[in-house]
Structures are given as C-alpha cells and as structure tokens.
Amino acid sequence: MDLFSNLALGFSTATSLENLFFCLIGVLLGTLIGVLPGIGATATIAMLLPITFQLEPVSSLIMLAGIYYGAQYGGSTTAILINMPGESSSAVTAIDGYQMARKGKAGAALAIAAIGSFFAGTVSTFLVAIFAPPLTQIALQFGAAEYFSLMVVGLVSSIALAHGSIVKALAMVALGLLLGLVGTDIYTGTPRFTLGIREYADGLNFVAVAVGVFGIAEILRNLESEKTRSVLMSKVSGLLPSKEDFRAMIAPVLRGTVIGSILGILPGGGAILAAFASYTVEKKVSKHPEEFGHGAVAGVAGPESANNAGAQTSFIPLLTLGIPANPVMALMVGAMIIQGIVPGPNVATEQPALFWGIIASMWIGNLMLVVLNLPLIGLWVKLLTIPYYVLFPIIMAFCAIGVYSVNSNVYDLYSVAFFGLIGYVLSKLRCEPAPLLLGFVLGPLLEENLRRAMILSRGDPSTFVTRPISAALLFFAALVLVIVFLPSVKKKREEVFVEED
Amino acid sequence: MKILNAILGATALAALSLVSTVANAAGFPERQITMIVPFAAGGPTDTVARLVAEAMSKDLGQQVIVENVGGAGGTLGAARVANAEKDGYTILLHHIGMATSNTLYRKLPYKTLEAFDYIGLVTDVPMTLLARKDMPADDLKGLVEYAKANKDKVTVANAGIGAASHLCGMLFMSSIQTALVTVPYKGTGPAMTDLLGGQVDIMCDQTTNTTKQIQGKTVKAYAVTSPKRLDVLKDLPTVKEAGLPQMEVGIWHGMYAPKGAPKEAIDKLNKALKVALKDTNVGARFAELGTTPSPDADATPEALKAKLEGEIARWKPVIEAAGQYAD
Numbered sequence: 001m002d003l004f005s006n007l008a009l010g011f012s013t014a015t016s017l018e019n020l021f022f023c024l025i026g027v028l029l030g031t032l033i034g035v036l037p038g039i040g041a042t043a044t045i046a047m048l049l050p051i052t053f054q055l056e057p058v059s060s061l062i063m064l065a066g067i068y069y070g071a072q073y074g075g076s077t078t079a080i081l082i083n084m085p086g087e088s089s090s091a092v093t094a095i096d097g098y099q100m101a102r103k104g105k106a107g108a109a110l111a112i113a114a115i116g117s118f119f120a121g122t123v124s125t126f127l128v129a130i131f132a133p134p135l136t137q138i139a140l141q142f143g144a145a146e147y148f149s150l151m152v153v154g155l156v157s158s159i160a161l162a163h164g165s166i167v168k169a170l171a172m173v174a175l176g177l178l179l180g181l182v183g184t185d186i187y188t189g190t191p192r193f194t195l196g197i198r199e200y201a202d203g204l205n206f207v208a209v210a211v212g213v214f215g216i217a218e219i220l221r222n223l224e225s226e227k228t229r230s231v232l233m234s235k236v237s238g239l240l241p242s243k244e245d246f247r248a249m250i251a252p253v254l255r256g257t258v259i260g261s262i263l264g265i266l267p268g269g270g271a272i273l274a275a276f277a278s279y280t281v282e283k284k285v286s287k288h289p290e291e292f293g294h295g296a297v298a299g300v301a302g303p304e305s306a307n308n309a310g311a312q313t314s315f316i317p318l319l320t321l322g323i324p325a326n327p328v329m330a331l332m333v334g335a336m337i338i339q340g341i342v343p344g345p346n347v348a349t350e351q352p353a354l355f356w357g358i359i360a361s362m363w364i365g366n367l368m369l370v371v372l373n374l375p376l377i378g379l380w381v382k383l384l385t386i387p388y389y390v391l392f393p394i395i396m397a398f399c400a401i402g403v404y405s406v407n408s409n410v411y412d413l414y415s416v417a418f419f420g421l422i423g424y425v426l427s428k429l430r431c432e433p434a435p436l437l438l439g440f441v442l443g444p445l446l447e448e449n450l451r452r453a454m455i456l457s458r459g460d461p462s463t464f465v466t467r468p469i470s471a472a473l474l475f476f477a478a479l480v481l482v483i484v485f486l487p488s489v490k491k492k493r494e495e496v497f498v499e500e501d
Numbered sequence: 502m503k504i505l506n507a508i509l510g511a512t513a514l515a516a517l518s519l520v521s522t523v524a525n526a527a528g529f530p531e532r533q534i535t536m537i538v539p540f541a542a543g544g545p546t547d548t549v550a551r552l553v554a555e556a557m558s559k560d561l562g563q564q565v566i567v568e569n570v571g572g573a574g575g576t577l578g579a580a581r582v583a584n585a586e587k588d589g590y591t592i593l594l595h596h597i598g599m600a601t602s603n604t605l606y607r608k609l610p611y612k613t614l615e616a617f618d619y620i621g622l623v624t625d626v627p628m629t630l631l632a633r634k635d636m637p638a639d640d641l642k643g644l645v646e647y648a649k650a651n652k653d654k655v656t657v658a659n660a661g662i663g664a665a666s667h668l669c670g671m672l673f674m675s676s677i678q679t680a681l682v683t684v685p686y687k688g689t690g691p692a693m694t695d696l697l698g699g700q701v702d703i704m705c706d707q708t709t710n711t712t713k714q715i716q717g718k719t720v721k722a723y724a725v726t727s728p729k730r731l732d733v734l735k736d737l738p739t740v741k742e743a744g745l746p747q748m749e750v751g752i753w754h755g756m757y758a759p760k761g762a763p764k765e766a767i768d769k770l771n772k773a774l775k776v777a778l779k780d781t782n783v784g785a786r787f788a789e790l791g792t793t794p795s796p797d798a799d800a801t802p803e804a805l806k807a808k809l810e811g812e813i814a815r816w817k818p819v820i821e822a823a824g825q826y827a828d
Contacts, residue, residue: 014739046543046569049542049543069626082580139694140694140698140699141698142698143695143700145701184573184827186661186685186686186687188825189662189825189826189827197579198572199573201574201577202571202572202573317694321719325545330544330688330690330794331543333543334542334544334548335543336708338548407571408568408569408578409570419545451683453687455656455682456682456700456701479569
C-alpha cells in the first residue's frame with residue numbers, strides 16, 4: 001500500500017525529535033497568542049511568520065501548521081470565555097459556548113471544543129491523506145456559478161430556520177449584506193460606501209466587526225449593572241464535561257466532522273460556511289432546539305468539529321494545487337516560498353517527506369493540543385475570576401493591539417469602537433449579531449460570484465441551472481424553503497440565531 | 502498572567518531566532534529600520550522584501566523589519582512612507598504599482614514623483630502568458646488567432662484592478678488590438694484556481710505565481726515577457742521570439758525613502774541593497790521564483806528614478822485606453 005508507506009514516511013519525518021519540538025512550540029505559541037482577544041489564526045501567523053524563517057523547511061512548516069491549529073483553538077477559548085471571537089468560525093462557537101461559560105460550565109465548554117476538534121482533526125487528516133488528489137478534482141469543478149448557489153444555500157438555510165424574530169433575523173442578515181458592500185467594487189474599481197476614507201477601500205475588517213458586535217458590546221452590557229457583571233466571574237463548577245455532556249456531543253461531533261471536511265475542500269470560501277452550517281444542522285435535528293443560544297452542548301461541539309475539520313481539509317487545495325484556500329494558507333505559501341519551496345501540483349512527488357510530514361504533523365499537532373489544553377482549562381477558567389475592573393481594560397487593550405496588528409490600520413480600531421456601540425444598541429433591541437456576521441461574510445462572496453458567473457455566461461442567467469452542481473445546490477435551497485413552508489414542519493421550525501439572555 | 506506570558510514567550514523566541522550581527526561603526530543606522538511592504542504578508546512582493554530585508558540586516562548591522570501595510574492597491578503603504586519621518590528609518594519596497602497607481606488613482610494622497618527619495622531597483626520579475634490546459638492553440642500565434650476569432654467568448658482572468666495580472670492582461674489586449682472579456686478576481690489564488698479548472702481561458706501573471714504550475718503542466722504556457730528565456734523554464738519562448746515584442750514587461754520592484762532623507766542614510770541603504778542583491782541565498786531564492794536580483798547598475802537611485810518616470814509615461818495611455826480607474 002502506497003498510502004501506508006507514505007504515512008510511515010510522514011510519521012517518521014514528523015516524529016523526529018526536532019520536528020516534534022517545533023510542532024509543540026508552534027501549537028503552544030499559537031494557543032497563547034490565539035487566546036488574546038481579537039487575534040485569530042491569520043493575525044497570529046502573520047505576526048509569528050518571521051520566527052520560522054531561520055528553520056529547516058519541514059520544521060518551519062510543521063511549526064506554522066501548529067501555530068495555525070493552536071491559534072484556531074485559542075480563538076475558540078476567547079470566544080467561549082469572554083465572547084470575543086477572533087475568526088468567523090469561532091463567532092459561531094461564541095453563541096452557545098459563552099452561554100455555557102455564563103452558566104459556570106466554561107470548563108466543560110472548553111473541553112468539548114478540544115475533544116470535538118481532536119476527533120474532527122483525526123478523521124480529516126486521514127481524509128487528506130487518502131483522498132487529496134481526487135477531492136481536488138471535484139473542487140476544481142466549482143466555478144463562479146456553483147459558489148453563488150452554495151452561498152444561496154447558506155443564506156436560505158439560516159433564514160428558513162429562524163422563527164419568532166424572523167423579521168429581526170432577516171433585518172440582521174440584510175444589514176450584514178449591506179456592510180459587506182463597503183469597499184472597492186472589484187469589477188469596476190468604484191469605491192462604495194467608504195465615506196471617502198481610503199483605509200476602507202478593501203472593505204471593513206471582519207475581525208474588527210466581530211470583536212465590536214460580540215465582545216465590546218458584551219463588555220458594555222456587562223458594565224450596565226452589578227448583577228450581570230458578577231455572572232461573569234462567579235460560579236465556576238466542574239472543569240470537565242459530565243456524562244450527559246459526552247453523550248450529547250457524540251452525534252454533533254460526527255456530523256460536524258462530515259460537514260467541515262466537505263466544505264473545507266472548496267478553495268473559494270467553503271470553509272467559512274462550515275461552522276455556520278453545522279450550527280444550523282444541529283439546531284434543526286436537535287430534540288431540544290430551545291436550548292440553542294442558552295448553552296447547548298451541540299452548539300459548541302458541532303461547529304467546533306466542523307471548523308477544525310474544515311481547517312484540515314483546506315490544506316488539500318494548498319498541497320495538491322499550490323493554491324491557498326484562505327488568508328492563512330496564503331501566509332503558508334509565503335512561508336514555503338521563502339523556504340525555497342514553491343508550492344505547486346508537484347510538491348507531493350518532488351518533496352514526499354515534506355508533504356507527508358506535514359500531513360502527519362497535523363495529527364500530532366492536534367493530539368498535542370488536546371494534551372496541552374485539557375490541563376490548561378483550569379487556568380483559562382481562572383481568568384474569569386479576575387475582577388472586571390482589571391479584566392475589562394486588559395481585554396480592551398489586547399483587542400486594540402490584536403486588531404491593529406493585522407493591517408497596521410488605525411481605521412480598523414475606529415471600526416471596533418463603532419461596531420461595539422452598534423452591537424450594544426442591537427442587543428438592546430434584541431437583535432442577534434450572528435446573522436449579521438453571516439450576512440457580512442457571505443454577502444461579498446455572493447455578489448462576487450454572481451457577477452463573475454454572469455460575466456462568464458455573457459449575461460445569461462440560465463448558467464445557474466444548466467450547470468449540474470449549481471442546479472443541484474439551488475434545488476436544495478428551494479427544497480429547504482418548501483420544507484419550511486409546509487404546515488406540518490412549520491410547527492417545528494426553530495430559531496437559528498437566538499441568543500437572548 | 503497567561504496573556505503576558507504569551508507575549509513574553511513570543512518575543513523571547515523572536516529574539517532568539519534573529520541572528521544578531523556585528524554592529525556597524527557609529528552613524529546611520531543606530532536602531533532598527535522598518536521596511537513597509539504595501540501588500541499582505543505571504544504574497545510575492547512580501548517574499549522579495551523579506552529575503553532582501555534579511556540580507557540587508559547583515560550589512561547594516563541593524564534589523565530591517567518588514568511591516569505589511571496592505572490595501573488600496575498598495576497606495577496606503579506608499580502613503581504611510583510618504584508621510585513618515587524623513588530619517589531613513591522607514592523605507593518602502595513597492596513594485597510597478599508605484600507607477601501605475603499614478604494613473605489608476607486620480608486622487609492619490611501623495612505626489613508619486615515628488616514624495617520619495619530613491620534607493621534602487623531590486624528585481625524585475627517576468628510575467629508568463631498562460632491559458633487553460635485544454636486550450637486548442639499550441640503557440641502564441643495560434644492563441645492570438647484563436648482570441649481574435651472568438652473575441653466575444655475568450656475570457657482573461659486577473660487578480661483585481663491594478664494587479665500585475667491586470668496590467669499584463671491589458672497589455673496583451675492592446676498588443677493584439679482586440680478587446681476580450683475581462684474577469685477580475687480577488688487575488689491571484691482564486692484566479693489561478695479557475696484557470697486550472699478551465700473556468701476562464703487566459704491569464705498573464707508573474708513567474709512567482711506561475712512557474713510551478715507551468716512545470717506541473719496544469720496550465721498551458723505560451724511566452725515569457727522577459728528579454729531572455731528563463732533558466733527554470735528553458736522551453737518557453739520570449740514574447741519577442743513568439744512574435745509579440747510589444748508585450749515585453751516586467752514587474753519591477755524598487756526601494757524608496759520619504760523625500761528629504763539624509764544623504765548618509767540613502768548611501769548606506771543603497772550599499773546594503775547592493776550587498777543584499779549579491780547574497781547567494783537571495784540569488785538562489787530569486788532564481789527559483791524565475792527572477793534575478795538587479796545588477797549593480799540598476800540598483801541605484803538614478804536607475805530607479807528613470808524607471809519610475811519611464812513607466813508612468815508608458816502605462817498612462819494603456820490605462821486610459823482601458824478607461825478603468827481604481828478610485
């Protein structure tokens with residue numbers, strides 16, 4: 001078996017003492033920097049990139065990959081503990097994870113996230129090893145029309161599952177879509193809604209918006225009254241998940257792994273959908289949908305697994321095509337080039353030790369994360385017992401540093417402040433920020449791919465139904481809508497994005 | 502405090518990994534130098550900058566730190582340097598976009614030809630003209646014929662307005678005097694993905710992005726825009742050999758300081774640049790990317806000034822003919 005000899009080569013590379021060491025350093029650094037509020041994987045890698053330049057290529061890439069998972073994991077930690085997501089994926093974790101933390105189950109939430117991530121990481125690492133080349137071929141079938149239809153599915157399923165405050169949820173999605181329009185139109189070069197500020201020419205910074213509407217708004221809300229403030233720091237019960245928690249997380253973890261693995265392969269932004277999609281699915285299939293938004297175990301386990309699975313499989317386009325699937329992968333390409341390895345379709349055959357070594361190190365890195373983080377949970381949870389008058393200013397300061405460090409752009413800080421206020425007002429109006437973020441993330445992709453598909457088809461809209469994959473996706477979207485409007489199912493409709501407190 | 506530990510840990514590691522070198526005698530530079538790259542970390546310009554910065558650090562005896570100030574086609578980073586302290590401790594590494602943004606952006610916050618002092622040319626990265634793998638044409642002549650015969654159908658991908666691929670695509674269309682369908686993307690990655698998947702027909706981009714794809718035969722390559730064939734792609738003819746000499750173009754990179762920097766600083770930076778460009782590691786990495794460090798004659802303030810002025814004049818009519826501006 002080629003696969004086994006390849007994996008053996010990979011593991012022998014990755015388990016050399018030196019590489020294990022750098023994997024550990026990477027995972028450790030990633031986790032530590034990732035737990036700074038507002039700093040996600042992209043910012044972390046960008047900051048730590050220069051450190052890796054002095055190392056051997058394999059070691060440096062293993063370390064970078066470690067930083068990547070570590071930061072992703074650390075990002076979930078802040079999302080759970082202080083409602084401060086560093087990436088679009090952990091924005092979903094914040095919804096139920098933070099509620100769990102407020103109920104004193106911060107330790108359980110962190111453990112669930114770690115275990116779910118590890119399982120998903122293990123499965124998807126083997127997926128990468130076995131299926132990388134054929135999966136790549138499928139990903140290449142995805143053109144603009146297919147991505148547009150995929151985004152339609154994403155938007156429709158989130159809206160269709162909302163009820164009660166459906167108008168507010170729709171309004172939030174629409175507001176998110178509109179915010180996504182800010183920036184230069186890539187087709188004509190026209191700046192839109194930038195208020196003449198050139199710093200906004202590339203659009204609003206996702207991290208700035210997310211940190212604002214989630215984190216800063218939360219801090220403002222907590223400052224309101226003595227009562228809510230104390231919730232944050234009081235009662236921290238059991239650090240580990242209970243038996244029921246374990247039972248409740250199995251199915252969501254499995255589903256999340258499948259969803260994340262599939263969406264992660266698509267280089268055009270599929271992974272973004274992974275966590276959102278998993279959350280929607282979990283809420284739909286759950287017997288207790290009312291728990292969602294109030295600390296549902298499935299609401300943490302599913303998205304975290306999906307997110308980590310997607311993070312692994314998004315290496316597939318990078319390793320087999322040499323094409324980065326997301327900003328983090330783009331940084332990895334930069335790192336590889338500086339190391340003298342230009343990623344491309346031949347990396348697997350030209351540098352088998354490197355290729356399989358990275359794959360093997362993915363799994364080792366995930367294992368290290370679990371081993372490392374389970375004992376650390378106690379420490380993270382202790383953070384919550386820091387008095388708010390110390391904790392809040394520290395959070396604000398690190399937020400500012402984190403957001404600024406991404407682009408050295410002071411206007412991103414103004415965005416944080418502005419969206420913090422917006423988030424506060426929205427929470428007073430009982431509008432949830434999650435649909436807003438979904439709209440904000442999907443909107444630009446939706447528009448970009450719609451217009452590109454129309455250019456490619458010379459303005460013929462039938463392209464969306466004559467291309468089989470696109471047609472199937474649109475059919476699926478229509479199906480979701482139909483199901484929602486069928487009376488028998490109507491009763492069961494649940495709110496996707498409600499996070500009332 | 503975990504958070505503090507995190508920072509301390511990272512800094513300690515960063516400090517460990519930075520190879521400190523023998524300090525220069527008194528005078529410039531007394532502290533670290535910031536090299537602004539007006540694009541995101543990990544991109545081709547960032548790669549060039551980091552390789553050069555590391556080699557320059559050794560000569561200057563002070564770290565040259567790369568800082569990415571991306572956005573608005575590189576004009577945000579350039580503006581940052583234009584307004585920086587005029588002491589030579591903040592420098593800019595920018596590519597051909599320095600010249601084209603002068604026309605692409607009608608409201609620049611700095612005057613391109615007046616706001617900067619010149620340090621020197623760094624490298625001139627060639628471009629390659631590519632098509633999807635199953636493109637019927639076998640040589641450039643065939644491709645041009647195919648494009649002219651199917652001009653309503655043939656699509657040309659680029660990585661966004663002002664990108665190297667956008668400039669090269671415009672140059673291709675103006676060279677064959679045929680307007681094709683332009684399909685912009687957000688960055689080279691997605692554009693290349695669609696070229697590999699056969700969703701678009703043609704793209705022209707820097708060798709930094711294309712060499713491995715050409716070697717892997719995942720795309721069809723027709724010509725390289727440099728005056729000479731490349732060592733890494735020996736079989737690929739130049740545009741001159743293939744019959745489109747007007748497509749000769751390179752993504753040249755230059756190094757600048759804010760106008761009014763002390764002469765001593767400029768001289769030392771220029772010397773360090775020349776040393777860096779002769780560094781064997783820099784040369785080897787550049788070669789893998791399909792480019793070469795600028796020779797001594799080009800790594801001078803005079804050569805960069807002449808290049809910038811010449812390129813502004815060259816691209817103005819091409820951009821104006823396309824009628825597309827970025828502001």
